[in-house]
Each structure stands twice: as C-alpha cells, then as structure tokens.
Amino acid sequence: MAEGQKSRIEADIESLEKGVFTGEEGGDERSTPRKDFIASVAVAVLGIFAMILSVRLGNPESIFTAPGVLPFITGASLVVMGAGLFLKTKRRYGMDEMLAGDSLRTVRNYLSDPEARRTLMLMLVIFAYVMILGQTDLDWRFKTAVYTFRFSGFELISIPFIFFILRFFWRSTLLNCFLVATGIVVFLAVVFRDGFQILLPGAG
Amino acid sequence: MFELQEVLAQAAIAFQPWMIFVCLIGVTLGILWGAMPGLSTTMAMALLIGLSVGMSQHVAIMFMLGVYTGSVFGGAISAVLINIPGTPDAVPTMIEGHALAKRGEGGLALGTAIMGSFMGNWIGIILLIAFIPAILFLALQFRSWEMFLLSMWGIAICGSMSAGDMPIKGWISGWIGLLISFVGLDAIHGVPRFTFGVRILEDGISYIPLLIGLFGLTEILKVLPQYSPPGIPSEVGKVVPPLKKLIGYTRTAVRSGIVGTIIGAIPGAGANVASFLSYDIGRRRAKPEERKKWGKGSYEAIVSAEVANNANVGGSMLPTLTLGIPGNAAAAAILAALEMKNVVVGPTIQTENPGIIFFIYIGLIIANFLMYFMAIALIKPCVKLFSLPRTLLMPLIIPICVMGAFAVSLNYFDVYLMFIAGIAGYILHRFGFPLAPMVLAVILGPLADENLRRALLVFEDRSFWWIISERPIGTILIVIVLYTFYDGIFRRGKTA
Numbered sequence: 001m002a003e004g005q006k007s008r009i010e011a012d013i014e015s016l017e018k019g020v021f022t023g024e025e026g027g028d029e030r031s032t033p034r035k036d037f038i039a040s041v042a043v044a045v046l047g048i049f050a051m052i053l054s055v056r057l058g059n060p061e062s063i064f065t066a067p068g069v070l071p072f073i074t075g076a077s078l079v080v081m082g083a084g085l086f087l088k089t090k091r092r093y094g095m096d097e098m099l100a101g102d103s104l105r106t107v108r109n110y111l112s113d114p115e116a117r118r119t120l121m122l123m124l125v126i127f128a129y130v131m132i133l134g135q136t137d138l139d140w141r142f143k144t145a146v147y148t149f150r151f152s153g154f155e156l157i158s159i160p161f162i163f164f165i166l167r168f169f170w171r172s173t174l175l176n177c178f179l180v181a182t183g184i185v186v187f188l189a190v191v192f193r194d195g196f197q198i199l200l201p202g203a204g
Numbered sequence: 205m206f207e208l209q210e211v212l213a214q215a216a217i218a219f220q221p222w223m224i225f226v227c228l229i230g231v232t233l234g235i236l237w238g239a240m241p242g243l244s245t246t247m248a249m250a251l252l253i254g255l256s257v258g259m260s261q262h263v264a265i266m267f268m269l270g271v272y273t274g275s276v277f278g279g280a281i282s283a284v285l286i287n288i289p290g291t292p293d294a295v296p297t298m299i300e301g302h303a304l305a306k307r308g309e310g311g312l313a314l315g316t317a318i319m320g321s322f323m324g325n326w327i328g329i330i331l332l333i334a335f336i337p338a339i340l341f342l343a344l345q346f347r348s349w350e351m352f353l354l355s356m357w358g359i360a361i362c363g364s365m366s367a368g369d370m371p372i373k374g375w376i377s378g379w380i381g382l383l384i385s386f387v388g389l390d391a392i393h394g395v396p397r398f399t400f401g402v403r404i405l406e407d408g409i410s411y412i413p414l415l416i417g418l419f420g421l422t423e424i425l426k427v428l429p430q431y432s433p434p435g436i437p438s439e440v441g442k443v444v445p446p447l448k449k450l451i452g453y454t455r456t457a458v459r460s461g462i463v464g465t466i467i468g469a470i471p472g473a474g475a476n477v478a479s480f481l482s483y484d485i486g487r488r489r490a491k492p493e494e495r496k497k498w499g500k501g502s503y504e505a506i507v508s509a510e511v512a513n514n515a516n517v518g519g520s521m522l523p524t525l526t527l528g529i530p531g532n533a534a535a536a537a538i539l540a541a542l543e544m545k546n547v548v549v550g551p552t553i554q555t556e557n558p559g560i561i562f563f564i565y566i567g568l569i570i571a572n573f574l575m576y577f578m579a580i581a582l583i584k585p586c587v588k589l590f591s592l593p594r595t596l597l598m599p600l601i602i603p604i605c606v607m608g609a610f611a612v613s614l615n616y617f618d619v620y621l622m623f624i625a626g627i628a629g630y631i632l633h634r635f636g637f638p639l640a641p642m643v644l645a646v647i648l649g650p651l652a653d654e655n656l657r658r659a660l661l662v663f664e665d666r667s668f669w670w671i672i673s674e675r676p677i678g679t680i681l682i683v684i685v686l687y688t689f690y691d692g693i694f695r696r697g698k699t700a
Contacts, residue, residue: 031370031636039635043376050383053398060393064660067390067397070653074382081376084693088372118429123627126421126602130623133606134616158603165602169428169595184600192607196258201610201619 033093034100040086047078122165129161136202150193153202158185210559211566218566223266224574226259227567230270231574232582237271238278239586240597244292245275245475246640247423249537250415251601253544254608261545265560266567268541272534273325273571276475276514277579280317281586284310293475293516296483296509303501311441316503318443318579319450320457320510325572327461327511328468328518333565339526343551345677349659353681355652358471358529359645360685364692365470365477366638371692377632378641384409385649392657404617411646412540413609413622418639419533420605421626426633428598443583453507456486464512468519471644474532475513482512518568525549525561529648533640536647544612 054068054075063069110116136153143149163181170177192198217223230252237248252271256264279294284301297317304313346354359382363374387398388408399405450457460482467478486508487498498505520531521538528550530536542549548556609622629639663671672679 031373035635039373039376039637043380046380046383050398057390057395057397060395062661062664064664065392065657067393067395069660070656071383071386071397074379074386078376078379078383081372081379084372085376088370115429119425119630122425122429123630126623126626129602130606130619134619154603154607158606162599162603165599166596169599170593171595180596180600185603188603188607192255192258192611196255198254198258198607198611199614201606201616 033089033097034106036085036089037099040082040089042082043085044079044082047075047080047082050075050078118169121168125161125165129157133157133202139203150189152189152193152200154200155185155189157202207562211562214559214563215566217262218266218563218570223262224570226263227266227270227570228574228578230267231274231571231578234271234274234276235278235281235575235578235582236586236589238275239281239582240278240589243597243601244419244423245272245279246415246419246533246537247601248275249534250412250419251604251608253412253537253541254416254604254611256541257544257611261547262563264541264545265547265564266570268538269564269567270571270574272517272538273514273568273575274578275534276517277318277321277510277575280321280510281314281579281583282590284313284317285587286590293479293509293513296479297506299499300502300505300509303499304503307501308441309501311443313501313503313506314583315443316450316506317510318576319447320507321514321579322572322576323450323457323507324461324464324511324514325517325568325575327458328465328515329565329568329572330518331462331465331515332518332521332568335522336526336561339522340551340554343526346551347659347675348655348662349671349675349678350681352652352655352659353678353685354527354529355648355655357681357685357688358523358527358648359641359652360688360692362471362644363638363641364688366474366640370636373637374641375689375692377637377639378645381642381645382649382652384414384642385646386653391650391654408650409621409646410612410618411536411643412544412612413618414625414646415533415537415540415643416605416609417622417625418629418643420601420608421622422629422633422639424598424601424605425626425630427594443580449503450507453504456504456507457511459489460486460508460511461515464515465519465522467512468516468531469522471523471529471531474520474534474640475516478516478519479509479513483509521564521568525553525564526551528651530644533643536640536643539647 051072054072057066057068057071059066059068111120133153136157138151138153138156140151141148142151159181162185163177166172166177166181167174170180172180189200193200193203233252234245234248237243238245248271249268252268256267259267276293279292280297280301283294283298284305287298287302301310301313301317304310359378360375363376363378364371365374367374367377383398385408387405389395389406390397396406463482463485464475464478467481468475483505486505487495490498490502490504494502494504516532520535523529523531524535524539528539530539539549547553547560554561605622605626606619609618610616612618632639632642666674672682
C-alpha cells in the first residue's frame with residue numbers, strides 16, 4: 001500500500017525474532033501517526049455522542065436502573081480513551097508528524113494506489129450484490145419424477161456477480177469464469193437448500 | 205454414579221455413525237479451510253455457523269467442534285509446504301517446517317506437526333475436563349456484581365491481548381462493541397436504546413452477522429485485492445507421524461500444552477498468542493545444541509508451536525462453557541452455535557443442559573482422533589489446492605457470507621448488517637484496531653449491562669467499604685480489572 005507497510009507475515013516473523021507479540025490481529029502494522037490522530041478524534045466524538053444519547057434515554061425509576069447508565073459510562077470511557085490515544089501518539093511520534101500531510105493529498109494518494117482502487121471497486125460490487133439480492137423474490141420449480149429442480153433469486157443474482165468478480169480478479173477466460181461461478185453457486189444452493197433445509201436469500 | 209450414566213448416555217449419542225460422519229465432514233472442512241492461506245480458523249467458524257442452522261443440537265455441536273479442531277491444525281500444512289501460514293498461529297511452524305521441507309524433510313515436519321497437534325488437543329481436553337468442575341463451582345458463587353466485573357475484565361483483557369503494544373486500541377474496539385450491544389430494547393424497562401426510531405433495531409443487533417462480516421467479508425476485502433501468486437508446494441515425501449522421535453520431546457509437549465491451555469482460557473488470547481509464546485519459551489529452554497537449530501528447521505520448535513495452538517482449543521472452551529465468556533473469536537463462534545441451539549452456557553450449564561458438557565468432551569475427543577487420520581489423508585489433496593490462486597477462491601466465499609448471515613434468523617436485515625460490519629471491520633483494520641474485542645463485547649455487553657444495574661440496585665443503601673469487604677470475589681475482580689488496565693497502560697505500552 002501507499003504507506004509501504006510490512007506484510008502481516010513479515011510483521012509476525014519480526015515479532016517472533018524479537019520475542020514480542022505484535023497482536024492477534026496483526027496489531028498496528030497498518031497504522032500511521034496521522035491515522036491514529038484521526039482515530040482519536042473520531043473515538044472521542046463517538047463517546048460524546050453516546051453520552052448525549054444516554055442522557056436523553058431518561059430515568060424511568062431509579063437512577064441505578066436507568067437504561068443509560070452503562071452506555072453513559074461507556075461513552076465517557078471512550079472520550080478518555082480517545083484522549084489517551086491522542087496523547088500516546090503525540091508522545092510516540094510528536095505533534096508535527098501527527099498533523100503532517102494534506103488530507104486531500106492523502107485521499108488522492110490512496111486512490112492512485114491500484115490495490116486501493118480494487119478494494120473500493122470490490123466494496124461497490126458487493127454492495128450492489130447485497131442490495132439487488134435483497135430486492136429479489138423469485139423461486140422457480142421444475143418438477144420431475146425423481147427430483148424438483150429449483151432456480152431462485154439467489155442463483156439468478158449470485159451467478160452474474162460472482163462471474164464478474166472472478167473475471168476481474170482471477171482474469172481467466174469468460175467460459176472458465178462462468179463455469180466456476182455457476183458451479184459453485186448451484187453447489188452452495190443445493191447444499192444449503194436441499195442438504196440442510198435452509199431457506200436462501202432472494203428465494204421468496 | 206449419576207454422572208457415569210450421563211457420560212454413557214452422551215457417548216451413545218456421540219458415537220452414532222451419523223454423528224461421527226458429521227464430525228468427519230467438519231474436521232475435513234476445517235483442515236481444508238485452515239490450510240488455505242488467508243482463510244483463518246475464525247473465518248471458518250463464523251461462516252460455517254450458517255450451515256449448522258439446519259442441524260439438530262447435538263449434530264451442530266459435533267460439526268462445529270470438528271471444524272474448530274481441524275482448522276487449527278490445517279494452517280500447518282501450507283506453512284510447511286508453501287511457506288505461507290494458513291492461519292496466523294502457524295507462523296512458527298512455517299519458519300521451522302519450511303526450512304525442513306527445503307531439505308527434503310517436509311513429510312517428517314508435517315508428521316511432527318500432526319502428532320504435536322494430536323498431543324496438544326489431548327492436553328487441552330484433559331485440562332478442560334480437570335478444571336471445569338472447579339471453575340463451575342467458583343462461577344456459581346458469582347452474583348450480579350461479580351458477573352458485571354467478569355464481563356468487563358473479559359473485554360479489557362481481550363483488548364490488551366489482541367492489540368499488541370497498543371492495548372488502548374483493543375480497548376477502544378471493545379468499548380465500541382459495547383455500544384453496539386446496547387442497541388435495541390433495554391432488558392429491564394423495555395426502553396429503546398440507540399435505535400433512532402428504526403423498528404427493526406429494537407430487536408437488537410445479532411452478533412452472528414457481525415462475526416461473519418468482521419471475520420469473513422473483512423478478510424475478503426483485505427486479501428482479494430492483493431494479487432498474490434499461488435504458492436509452489438515443496439516435495440511432501442512420506443508422512444509418518446514420528447511417535448518415537450516425539451517421545452524425546454515429551455517435556456516440551458507437556459509444557460507447551462499447559463501454556464496453550466492457559467492462554468486459551470484467557471479471553472481474547474487465541475491460538476496465535478499460544479503458539480508464539482510457547483515457541484518463545486521453548487527457544488529459551490531448549491538445550492544449547494537444539495537451540496542452534498531453531499529458526500533453521502527444528503522439530504522441537506514445531507512441537508512447541510503445534511502442541512500449544514491445539515491445546516488452545518480445549519483451553520478456550522473453559523471460560524466459554526463455564527462463564528459464557530469466549531476464550532477467543534473462534535470460541536465466540538462456538539458460543540453462537542450453542543446459543544442458537546438453545547444451550548445456555550455459563551455457571552448453570554449443567555443444570556439447564558444436563559449432559560451437554562460430557563457431550564462436548566466426547567465430541568472433542570472424537571474430533572481429535574478424526575483430525576489425526578484426516579490430516580494424514582488430506583496432505584496430498586491440499587498440495588493440489590495450494591496451486592489454486594486466491595483470486596479464484598476468495599470470490600467464492602462472498603455468497604457463503606450472505607447465506608450464513610441470512611440463515612440465522614431468515615431476516616435480510618442481517619445481510620445488510622453483515623455488509624456494514626465487513627466494511628467497518630476493514631476500516632478498523634486499516635487504522636490498526638483489532639476486531640476480536642469488538643465481537644466479545646457485543647456478546648458480553650447485555651450481560652454486563654443487566655448485571656451492573658441489578659448490582660447498583662442492591663448496593664443502593666450500602667457504603668463503598670461494605671461492597672469491598674462483603675463481596676471479596678468482586679473485590680478481587682476489581683483488582684484484576686485495574687491491574688489489566690495498569691499493565692496495558694504502563695507496562696505493555698512502554699515496549700513500543
């Protein structure tokens with residue numbers, strides 16, 4: 001990526017060599033002072049927002065059983081943690097490094113990175129897939145003597161979307177992408193619907 | 205006598221051919237899933253919950269235990285053969301195993317990993333069986349105040365353990381999870397909280413779509429856009445689990461097993477932490493001539509890592525079953541599967557679900573034996589699987605995420621939730637926040653909220669000193685919670 005970060009595996013190996021564990025999730029390998037600064041502000045704002053909403057919940061009986069007690073404490077803790085993250089980042093990298101850089105340029109740099117563009121495109125495609133599948137309601141049945149073949153909205157929407165994603169990322173031939181997309185979607189549909197009797201999304 | 209009858213009754217269910225077959229399917233899927241680089245144990249667990257929806261209670265438990273046991277081992281196969289760990293906890297195995305594979309000893313390295321995993325599972329299961337009665341007895345003494353503190357400690361320690369040298373990020377992730385858990389009707393007064401007038405939010409946010417989004421979709425968004433070529437598998441050779449050789453490493457295996465189980469029992473500390481820690485302890489304690497081999501292909505190092513990460517399975521079940529606090533994100537998926545099948549986990553598990561604990565013990569033992577045989581049988585097919593590019597495999601997981609999220613309550617809102625969780629998880633990852641504390645907090649939030657308010661009502665007319673002196677378990681928990689924060693702020697924070 002643009003920040004030139006280490007890969008997860010490299011970070012893990014380095015932490016092993018040092019005898020220090022970097023974290024279950026790969027820790028802060030992708031973090032930067034600027035990101036930590038933005039995160040600290042966002043967390044503090046979220047905390048304040050939660051506190052306001054908690055106070056507005058009111059107090060039906062005793063203050064001790066008020067629905068906003070723990071949400072208020074949680075919000076207040078988040079404000080403190082946001083401040084803590086800010087101070088920690090400031091102490092570690094200094095104020096200048098934390099505020100360095102132009103937000104617009106950072107966004108532009110991010111968008112110029114091919115991997116970032118692919119990620120955004122993938123997000124959009126999955127968003128479209130989820131939205132369209134949510135609006136679909138279809139369940140065709142073809143009865144034969146031995147088996148009832150079914151074709152639902154799940155297959156109708158999933159096959160073209162998976163085909164598109166495969167075509168874009170796997171870059172195989174049109175036929176290969178189509179066969180894999182169709183094969184896997186039909187296989188999943190049969191396993192879930194016929195094998196485990198689970199209703200599929202988009203199937204009415 | 206009563207317990208023996210119960211054990212035999214549960215064994216009769218668990219040893220039915222259908223049950224063993226389902227467990228075999230779970231173990232096979234788990235090994236294949238774990239072996240695929242980029243597909244983690246938690247992802248396997250989160251996505252396959254959807255598949256367990258249509259199963260009966262015992263079948264679903266057997267299936268999920270099979271997946272869990274199989275996927276923890278699976279990571280070792282790709283680690284040794286293609287130098288890419290299938291799961292993060294296989295990194296130490298990768299360092300040692302691939303060095304051995306390059307010398308033509310890949311088969312022996314994998315055999316050692318299989319045997320180490322088998323032994324690790326046994327140690328985890330034995331310690332689980334040994335400690336459950338004591339922890340259940342202790343847990344039954346817990347009242348509202350203690351349950352609240354225990355939940356908060358679970359979230360705090362999970363944040364500390366999963367965020368490396370920035371525990372504050374783990375805590376923030378956990379606290380955001382708490383806020384998410386408050387969405388919906390309040391359990392005491394029925395007041396809608398954080399619903400913004402949206403009726404569907406009044407039912408609250410189910411953590412299963414959240415789990416699928418955070419560990420399934422987020423992983424796809426992280427991995428798929430990186431064009432990485434498929435690995436070139438090393439020669440496997442003959443895979444013979446070297447029992448005689450391993451007897452020489454008994455001490456290492458027992459020590460690693462204990463480390464793995466203890467780490468597993470700490471909320472948030474998963475197989476990753478267990479294998480790293482055990483590897484590090486093993487290196488320090490190895491004989492000088494053996495220590496020279498570490499990093500260049502040491503069988504003892506493989507035993508250290510593999511025994512620990514597999515013992516972690518049994519360890520993670522300990523707080524999950526007795527306290528309702530998952531030992532790690534994968535155990536959170538087990539918890540979700542159990543709750544979905546109306547199994548009440550926590551201190552009352554034995555009274556509310558008689559026999560289920562024995563069934564889980566037996567299930568883990570069966571899964572361990574099946575893992576041993578399937579691991580040997582699946583190595584060659586796995587080599588074929590590694591030649592498939594991730595750009596082919598990852599897109600195929602997208603419909604599984606959608607189906608899994610929808611299957612839980614047949615509500616399409618959960619699919620939207622899964623998508624939002626996936627995007628949020630990706631953003632949090634980019635900002636260096638761990639995701640496991642968030643899931644744990646969403647699970648523990650309602651428990652913490654209800655118990656705090658009950659406890660505050662009980663303490664209404666009491667002084668602070670009364671609470672401290674009359675509730676010793678609570679006081680000990682307060683000290684532990686404060687120490688967790690102190691350790692995170694003043695000790696671990698300074699290592700950076």
